[in-house]
Amino acid sequence: MKHLEYIDDYFKGAQTGTLNRQFEQRLLDDPAFAEEVAFYLTAQRVFQQQARDEKVARFRKLYVERPATPVVAMKQPRRAWYYVAAAAVVIGIIFTVTLLSPPSKQQLADRYIRQELSDLGISMSGTVDSIELVRTLYNKGKFSEALGISEAIINRSPANLKALEYAGVSNLRLQQYDRALAWFKQMAAHKGYSNKGTFYQALTLIKRDKPGDLPQAKILLEQVVHEDLEGREIAREWLAKW
Amino acid sequence: MNESKHLPAADLRILENLTRGGIDRRKGEEELFTTYMYFIQEGMRKYPLSEDESFDAFSDTILSAIDKITDGSFERASSLKTWLYKIFQNKCVDLLRKKTTNKNKVHQTVSITDMLMHVSDAAKSVVQKLADQADEQLLKRRLAEVGDTCQQLLQLSAEGHTDKEIAALMEYKTADVVKTSRLRCLEKLRRLYNPT
Numbered sequence: 001m002k003h004l005e006y007i008d009d010y011f012k013g014a015q016t017g018t019l020n021r022q023f024e025q026r027l028l029d030d031p032a033f034a035e036e037v038a039f040y041l042t043a044q045r046v047f048q049q050q051a052r053d054e055k056v057a058r059f060r061k062l063y064v065e066r067p068a069t070p071v072v073a074m075k076q077p078r079r080a081w082y083y084v085a086a087a088a089v090v091i092g093i094i095f096t097v098t099l100l101s102p103p104s105k106q107q108l109a110d111r112y113i114r115q116e117l118s119d120l121g122i123s124m125s126g127t128v129d130s131i132e133l134v135r136t137l138y139n140k141g142k143f144s145e146a147l148g149i150s151e152a153i154i155n156r157s158p159a160n161l162k163a164l165e166y167a168g169v170s171n172l173r174l175q176q177y178d179r180a181l182a183w184f185k186q187m188a189a190h191k192g193y194s195n196k197g198t199f200y201q202a203l204t205l206i207k208r209d210k211p212g213d214l215p216q217a218k219i220l221l222e223q224v225v226h227e228d229l230e231g232r233e234i235a236r237e238w239l240a241k242w
Numbered sequence: 243m244n245e246s247k248h249l250p251a252a253d254l255r256i257l258e259n260l261t262r263g264g265i266d267r268r269k270g271e272e273e274l275f276t277t278y279m280y281f282i283q284e285g286m287r288k289y290p291l292s293e294d295e296s297f298d299a300f301s302d303t304i305l306s307a308i309d310k311i312t313d314g315s316f317e318r319a320s321s322l323k324t325w326l327y328k329i330f331q332n333k334c335v336d337l338l339r340k341k342t343t344n345k346n347k348v349h350q351t352v353s354i355t356d357m358l359m360h361v362s363d364a365a366k367s368v369v370q371k372l373a374d375q376a377d378e379q380l381l382k383r384r385l386a387e388v389g390d391t392c393q394q395l396l397q398l399s400a401e402g403h404t405d406k407e408i409a410a411l412m413e414y415k416t417a418d419v420v421k422t423s424r425l426r427c428l429e430k431l432r433r434l435y436n437p438t
Contacts, residue, residue, distance in 0.1 A: 004425055004432075011357065020360045027365040038372035039432060041354045046381050047400030054397070056301045059275050063297060066279065110293040137386060148383045175294070207292070 003036045011040070050142065057141020064114055105214060108238055109206040117169050134166045143170045161187060161195050168200055177208035199224050199231025218242060252277065253322040260311045264407045267312070275304050278323065281330050289334045299333040306333075312402065384434040392427035399424055 010023050026033045103111070120135045130153050138146040150167035153160050168183035181204050188197025198220050205217035221242075224235040249257070256277070259270030281303070285296030307326055310316045316325065354373050358366045385393060391412075398408050405417035405424070414420045 004429060008421075008425060008428075024361040024365045027361065027368055034368050035372055038354075038369050038376065039435070040428075041357050041369065042373050042376040042378065043381060043396070043428065043431065044357065044400050045354065046378055046385060047396045050382070050385065050393070051397040051401045052305055055271065055305065058272070059301050059304065060297065062272060062276055063279055063282065066276070106292045113294070133386065142386075144379075145382050145386050148379055149386070152383070175298075207294075 003033050007037055007040045053142055054140060060141065064118055105206050109203055112203060112234065131162050138166060138170060143173045146170045159190065161190060161193055172204055177204050180204045194230055196230040198229050199235060249318060249321060256322065257311060260308060263403065264410050271308055274307065278326055285334050289338060291334060291337065295337055299337050300330060302333050303330040381435055384431055387434055388427055388431050395424045395427055
């Protein structure tokens with residue numbers, strides 16, 4: 001890495017005419033130098049992407065933890081009683097409509113993801129293994145990286161249910177629904193072990209929402225309830241609102 | 243152009259924090275997000291977007307806005323709300339278009355040719371060909387192995403923070419120490435990525 005400091009100085013400093021010409025000449029003449037520049041720039045792109053992912057994770061946390069009612073700056077009413085009465089009527093109507101209309105399936109799925117899948121928790125063992133690294137990356141919002149490591153674990157041990165689950169939820173959070181479904185199907189195929197594979201398939205189908213997905217999701221939720229699989233309480237609750 | 247005197251005080255405070263850098267920048271980013279996060283509900287109401295999708299469109303809006311404010315291309319001719327809402331509407335429409343054409347959303351980062359804007363096309367093409375062969379997924383996995391401090395150093399630098407700002411943020415003694423540590427981290431990453 002003898003060129004690294006020179007490359008860094010070039011990209012972080014003022015790119016003057018003379019410096020540009022020297023830099024360009026080296027790129028054309030020295031393949032090893034060009035390779036280091038390509039590595040440097042690719043790495044910068046990856047770092048920027050990671051930094052963006054982390055910011056989005058921070059934003060998501062702020063959004064999830066937002067106060068129940070948004071704070072909106074209001075002007076002082078001139079005739080308070082008139083506005084209070086009007087507001088009461090409007091609130092009454094909204095309240096009634098909200099009570100009468102059940103949440104949409106998308107809202108149910110979004111709420112579940114927000115409440116149950118925004119954080120995978122941490123291990124209490126104190127050891128750092130690959131699964132723990134996946135959890136840490138996922139909890140930081142680094143879903144692509146969490147996915148990469150989960151896939152590596154699955155390659156080594158295809159029956160690792162935790163890795164299958166984390167690969168699936170990472171794809172789900174990345175809105176790569178087809179891939180998420182494939183992982184959850186593999187997970188559900190392990191009938192000998194209690195797992196949420198079938199429930200997660202239903203959740204993913206609701207999120208994907210292509211023609212035919214919702215009826216299929218309903219069948220899977222009914223299966224979860226009838227076969228007493230993991231996720232049955234939520235499945236029962238959703239079916240009651242279907 | 244600087245027409246900041248017409249902007250509301252809250253906008254000015256956010257802009258000042260974002261352009262000041264360091265810890266203030268993070269404060270500015272979060273204030274910008276939370277002040278206008280009600281746009282997410284607007285996105286769900288006006289466009290057929292789920293909450294997650296509307297959140298993505300809004301996050302993209304805020305990330306673009308932060309880039310434009312920090313590089314000085316926000317001209318301050320309209321309030322932050324008006325300007326952000328225009329960006330947000332475009333992002334929602336883009337997202338809908340991508341949904342219908344089955345393309346995945348990608349947060350945009352600067353392209354390699356943009357980073358090499360001062361060199362000739364022949365030299366750009368040499369680097370671009372090499373960069374096309376790079377395995378970004380492997381690089382991401384290796385980055386996860388260099389440790390939290392290294393990751394933070396490299397990310398802050400790639401985001402445009404100077405070594406002096408990073409020194410203040412991460413409590414290093416001097417900017418020179420940051421530079422040395424940063425280059426060591428990069429070297430470590432390079433060795434993990436390509437041990438030969």
